[in-house]
Amino acid sequence: MACCVKKLTNVLVFCLIFLATNAYCDDWTGFQHDSTHSGSSTVSFADEFITHLWTFSPTGRTWNYKSGSSVWSSSACIVDVKGKSIIYAGFYNNNFYAVDAKDGSLIWRFIAGNRFNHAPVFAEINSRPMVFAACSDRTIYALDALSGEKIWGYETLPWSYMLSEAIVSSPIIIRLDNLSLLACAVWNSSQMPFNSFQKGQLYVLNAASGEKLYSVVLSATPLNSPCLGNINGEPAIFISSNDGSVFALNAKDGKVIWQVILDSGLFSSPSILSDKQNSRIFIGSRFGNLYCLDAVTGKTIWTKKTGHAIDSTPAIGNIDGNAYVYIGSYDRNIYCFDAATGEKVWNYKTGDYVVSSCALARISGRAVVFAHSLDNKLYCLDGLNGSVVWNFDLGKLIWAYNTRGDTIWSSPAVGMAGDKPILVFPCYDSKLYAFSAAIGGSN
Amino acid sequence: MFENLKWKLVERPILPIGNTYLDAFVFLVFFGLLFFAGIALKNKRGIGLRPFVQAVTFVFFIFIVHRCFCALRGTIFSFQDIGKNDLNVFNGLFILVPLIAFTLLFGRIFCAWLCPLGFMQEVFFRVPFIKRIILDPAPRIKRLRLLLLVAIFFAAVFLLLEFRPKTFFFVQNIASFWGLATIILAGLFVLNPGADLKLKKLRYFLLFIWLFIIFLGIFVTDPWCALYGNEIDYSSLVGLFAVLATAAIVPMAWCRYLCPLGSSLSLMAKFFQIKIKVKKDSVISKIEARQICYVQALEEKALDKSSCLFCKRCVEAGASEIEEL
Ligand code: SF4
Ligand code: SF4
Numbered sequence: 054m055a056c057c058v059k060k061l062t063n064v065l066v067f068c069l070i071f072l073a074t075n076a077y078c079d080d081w082t083g084f085q086h087d088s089t090h091s092g093s094s095t096v097s098f099a100d101e102f103i104t105h106l107w108t109f110s111p112t113g114r115t116w117n118y119k120s121g122s123s124v125w126s127s128s129a130c131i132v133d134v135k136g137k138s139i140i141y142a143g144f145y146n147n148n149f150y151a152v153d154a155k156d157g158s159l160i161w162r163f164i165a166g167n168r169f170n171h172a173p174v175f176a177e178i179n180s181r182p183m184v185f186a187a188c189s190d191r192t193i194y195a196l197d198a199l200s201g202e203k204i205w206g207y208e209t210l211p212w213s214y215m216l217s218e219a220i221v222s223s224p225i226i227i228r229l230d231n232l233s234l235l236a237c238a239v240w241n242s243s244q245m246p247f248n249s250f251q252k253g254q255l256y257v258l259n260a261a262s263g264e265k266l267y268s269v270v271l272s273a274t275p276l277n278s279p280c281l282g283n284i285n286g287e288p289a290i291f292i293s294s295n296d297g298s299v300f301a302l303n304a305k306d307g308k309v310i311w312q313v314i315l316d317s318g319l320f321s322s323p324s325i326l327s328d329k330q331n332s333r334i335f336i337g338s339r340f341g342n343l344y345c346l347d348a349v350t351g352k353t354i355w356t357k358k359t360g361h362a363i364d365s366t367p368a369i370g371n372i373d374g375n376a377y378v379y380i381g382s383y384d385r386n387i388y389c390f391d392a393a394t395g396e397k398v399w400n401y402k403t404g405d406y407v408v409s410s411c412a413l414a415r416i417s418g419r420a421v422v423f424a425h426s427l428d429n430k431l432y433c434l435d436g437l438n439g440s441v442v443w444n445f446d447l448g449k450l451i452w453a454y455n456t457r458g459d460t461i462w463s464s465p466a467v468g469m470a471g472d473k474p475i476l477v478f479p480c481y482d483s484k485l486y487a488f489s490a491a492i493g494g495s496n
Numbered sequence: 497m498f499e500n501l502k503w504k505l506v507e508r509p510i511l512p513i514g515n516t517y518l519d520a521f522v523f524l525v526f527f528g529l530l531f532f533a534g535i536a537l538k539n540k541r542g543i544g545l546r547p548f549v550q551a552v553t554f555v556f557f558i559f560i561v562h563r564c565f566c567a568l569r570g571t572i573f574s575f576q577d578i579g580k581n582d583l584n585v586f587n588g589l590f591i592l593v594p595l596i597a598f599t600l601l602f603g604r605i606f607c608a609w610l611c612p613l614g615f616m617q618e619v620f621f622r623v624p625f626i627k628r629i630i631l632d633p634a635p636r637i638k639r640l641r642l643l644l645l646v647a648i649f650f651a652a653v654f655l656l657l658e659f660r661p662k663t664f665f666f667v668q669n670i671a672s673f674w675g676l677a678t679i680i681l682a683g684l685f686v687l688n689p690g691a692d693l694k695l696k697k698l699r700y701f702l703l704f705i706w707l708f709i710i711f712l713g714i715f716v717t718d719p720w721c722a723l724y725g726n727e728i729d730y731s732s733l734v735g736l737f738a739v740l741a742t743a744a745i746v747p748m749a750w751c752r753y754l755c756p757l758g759s760s761l762s763l764m765a766k767f768f769q770i771k772i773k774v775k776k777d778s779v780i781s782k783i784e785a786r787q788i789c790y791v792q793a794l795e796e797k798a799l800d801k802s803s804c805l806f807c808k809r810c811v812e813a814g815a816s817e818i819e820e821l
Contacts, residue, residue, distance in 0.1 A: 217580055244579035251582060274516075274583050296583050297509075297517030316507040316562055317517050340507060340562055341726065358502040360728030384728055385661065397500075404662025428662040450663070457668060457715040 083174030084223035092368030107157030131468025143169020161201030166190030205263030337363025360384030381407025399439035404428025675738030
């Protein structure tokens, strides 16, 4: 009898583990993992022998760099769609790709009118898996995540000769009551004589139909990617603009709750940390400050100065009950700050500017940070002390030169390829690199 | 090592323009200082106020202004942004427009009265011990000065190699190379002081190269980026080190031979309303002229107008007079 009970218990435990791992999969659904831009995944690699798994090279052709040029691919998202692990990323060649996370083979592609510079977002809307991406052709696209079929496209401005290329952000999904909203920033400008304009506008659309619910003009300069938090229990959108402001808006109607002007241009998107007591916003500035702001009032809780501009979006990790903020700076360092006090925990000096954002994951349970530096290396550092766990040489830039502060660089993402943890980095050589540990890992 | 150095007392805009990080306060103070300097310049007794204006500007730019004062790069980039990014255009031009206006009215008033980098170099000339060494023509001292310049050159090269990024594109890091060039040109001057005028002419050619690089869309660095923008960037730090250390051996070598902003202001100043000329009855000797004018624009019987910073020290010493046009 006792033996039977033991066997039954074992079967039950196995079923529970099986159900748990299959029902919950930590997808990297959009820019910096989720709508709070935490950049933090619970995926754990089994060991630190992370090796190159595959390379996705969609185009044999690369064009010359020009000032203001973007990286060749947007940051990626990695999701489990009906049991299939798929990576989504837009590219410089006007194509948006869905790639099999296991082997890097192409599943489908969608061709738009211009390049994709920013990470897409994945969501299931009315049980239909959909992927949303904003394109420099001034349009926000909703595509079927399995087939690549265009479900809708929202053109923010009709084409005219005098329009410049739009500067867009990564979209986020907001679940409000029974409605799924898509929030995305688009900057349009026209050089029409006597009627020129420059508008950085936040659009909120019905994610299912593409119908515009509201839009709000926030700046004359481009806006960075919005993130989602809440103010006194109400959903709020936080967004920063290149002219130095951080805005908090009511997600329901787009009303500005507060606006604060920081020290210089902002090219970093805000990220949110919510705990029992309060919500805090973290953002870096071109003056080199990392700000921690109170989400309710916008007041500064603390600032920390780095040696040079910060364009990367802060990643927030929770290690052993303590929250840490990870950020890269043009002073070539990757920093870890205590989220509560702003105390510097460690910094690691790389060989060049660190512009892209960090991705947090685990290796054998140990918290690690994946970060890219313009010294052409992808680093994996220990989350608690900054020691190098692993690094990968990505090879030289394919351009002779990139203008400082003018180029969009993609960031690493972590997810699962079936049962195998995977690290994906869309690189500046127009290729998408995937890495994994020699032996599997867990979610 | 220096990452967390922070010396700015004010970091947010005091009078934000149109809800942006642009600060009308910076514009107003800059305009006010130029205006004050202009009045003081025209006033016979105003010369005494120069150190005061310089000190105020120094404190203002180093500790209060938290923006890079890139009058050349910022201007060219902002012209390229017309119709595309009005904020950048405004940002680039709102310092430049008063600068041009006052240069046309009063000559290189910015250099003589306001520029913190010029002020920092000038300070060496005001230390009697250093001034004595700088101006001593004895061969022994000349050798010592050369030796010091060689040491500064190697120190700058060492810093450059030590701190440069692993993947660096040299044109972008132009401040460090211009810094090294300052040391070399200063060395040539020490070897042959007679070549000063020829070396000064080089700065227009160097200005052309500098502007051409910016036109290509390259983000050139300046030695003052570190000071004004609080950017701990190796290229501007190496440039700054080279400029300041060289100024202790050859007075204001950067201003004389290389400064792109100074060179462009000197071109503009050709059209300005007031000129300084050596008095007909001046009996000033070569040595005395050097004691007075630290950019060596003043000679016994002549004055190199393109190098003159318009500090009026020679007027005060009775060697020159102001000629209103
Ligand atoms: S020449 Fe250049 S460094 Fe010298 S005072 Fe003029 S602007 Fe300043
Ligand atoms: S010539 Fe006179 S006014 Fe001009 S820089 Fe020399 S001392 Fe100053």
